[in-house]
Amino acid sequence: MSRIAATFAALKEQGRKALIPYVTAGFPYADITPELMHGMVTAGADIIELGVPFSDPSADGPVIQKAGDLALSLGIGMAEVLNMVAIFRKKDDKTPVVLMGYANPIERYDQTHSDGAFVRHAAKVGVDGVLVVDYPPEECMDFSAQLHAHGMDLIFLLAPTSTDQRMQQVAKVASGYVYYVSLKGVTGSGTLDTAQVEAMLPRIRQHAHVPVGVGFGIRDADTAQAIGRVADAVVIGSRLIQLIEYQPSEKVVAAAIEFLQPIRAALDNGPTIIAPNKEHS
Numbered sequence: 085m086s087r088i089a090a091t092f093a094a095l096k097e098q099g100r101k102a103l104i105p106y107v108t109a110g111f112p113y114a115d116i117t118p119e120l121m122h123g124m125v126t127a128g129a130d131i132i133e134l135g136v137p138f139s140d141p142s143a144d145g146p147v148i149q150k151a152g153d154l155a156l157s158l159g160i161g162m163a164e165v166l167n168m169v170a171i172f173r174k175k176d177d178k179t180p181v182v183l184m185g186y187a188n189p190i191e192r193y194d195q196t197h198s199d200g201a202f203v204r205h206a207a208k209v210g211v212d213g214v215l216v217v218d219y220p221p222e223e224c225m226d227f228s229a230q231l232h233a234h235g236m237d238l239i240f241l242l243a244p245t246s247t248d249q250r251m252q253q254v255a256k257v258a259s260g261y262v263y264y265v266s267l268k269g270v271t272g273s274g275t276l277d278t279a280q281v282e283a284m285l286p287r288i289r290q291h292a293h294v295p296v297g298v299g300f301g302i303r304d305a306d307t308a309q310a311i312g313r314v315a316d317a318v319v320i321g322s323r324l325i326q327l328i329e330y331q332p333s334e335k336v337v338a339a340a341i342e343f344l345q346p347i348r349a350a351l352d353n354g355p356t357i358i359a360p361n362k363e364h365s
Contacts, residue, residue, distance in 0.1 A: 087180040087212045088237050089261040091130055092295045092316065096327060099349050101312040102261075103128055104297055105344060106184065106321030108135040109153035109168055110160030114335050116173040122330075123337035125179050130350030133215070133319065136165050136185030142218065147322045151329070162193040162202070166209050173210040180212040182260070187218050200230060206233035213260045215239040221253040228257040241265050242288055244280065251291040261295040261317060264288060266302075278310045285314055305350035312351045320347065 085093070095102055105124050109117050121132050137155040141148065149288045169181055183206065208215070213236055219227065221240055228238045237260030242251060242268070254262065266281050281298055288296055298311045299319030308318045327343050328336045 086235055086237050086260065088131065088182070091180055092261065095130060095249070095316075101318035102130040102295070102297065102314065103308075103344065103348050103351055104131045104133055104299075104317050105129050105340075106133040106299070106319060107136060107324060107328075107340075108137060108148060108155050109165040110137060110155035110158050111151040111325065112154065112329055112331070112336065114155075114158040114160060114164075116333060116336050117168045120337055120340060121168075121179075121181075122170045122175060123341050124344060127177060127341040127344035129179070129344065131180045131182060131212075131317070133182045133184045133321070134165065134169070135321075136162060136183055136189050138186045138189055140188075141186060145322060147325050151325050162189045166205055166211070169193070169206075169211055170209040171240075177210070181210065182213040182215055182237075183211055184215040185217070187216055190214075190216065203227075203230045203234055207236055211236060213237035215240050215241070215263060217241065221250075221257050224257050228259075232259065237261075239263055242292075244284060246288075248287070248291065251288060255291040255293070258292055258294055261297050262288060262292045263321045264296055264298045264315070265300045266298050266311070270341055278307070278314075281311060282314045304338060305346045308347045309350040318347070318351065320344075 092102060107120060124132060135148065137152040137160050139156060141152055155323030190202045194200065214231060224238065231238050238257055239260050239343065240254045240258045240262055242247065242254060242262055242264050264284065285296055295316035295317050298315040298320065302308050302311060302318055302320045303323040308320065311318050324340060324343060328339050331339050
């Protein structure tokens, strides 16, 4: 059983929903990411999505595009991202880490190193899953098999416009969880329609027999709690990126914790506010 599957199984047994925050690797400071990842776990994150910076992120809105551009300007590429995971793993061997990004950095990494190097190296440093936005499921059988052979999951996006046929294609290769994009458009856009999400999830579950996480448009404890009533996981990224963007380096982790703790509390017990963790303030 993968670390992601084990995490969801434990949460299900506890009657809890997964909190999955997203951050761009190397943002807002090149060396902050491992510490930030630990802070998110302290705040109650169950799985971490780590964005791999890319110059042409077609599914990302202005907030995450800007974060990726800054990280790229700081010299953050796939090799640096994998090293960040390795540093994180020195202190945490339990929390699943998912790399989220695009095909180009993966394929470029293999070209620079050797065929299949990304999968081997990602597994070695402790990556648990990969979400490649522009890899269609019908062209991912070999890549999926490589990941599974190294104990990693392949995660896919589904959208409000996804057909039953597309859901069936995703179900053939998806593992870990499915990420349902709750809005039409890019990250950080639009207003979340919880009724539409609630209506869509049974359709997805008819085909995909893995947990369903919902992201895009979740910005606070109230929206997270509403989505948590129907989904297996809540994914939150753009708002977190905005909150840490202009923080001095010594306050980035505390800001993330202060933002995520009320969301964790809302998912578990209702909208109770928990005081920030003083250790990171």
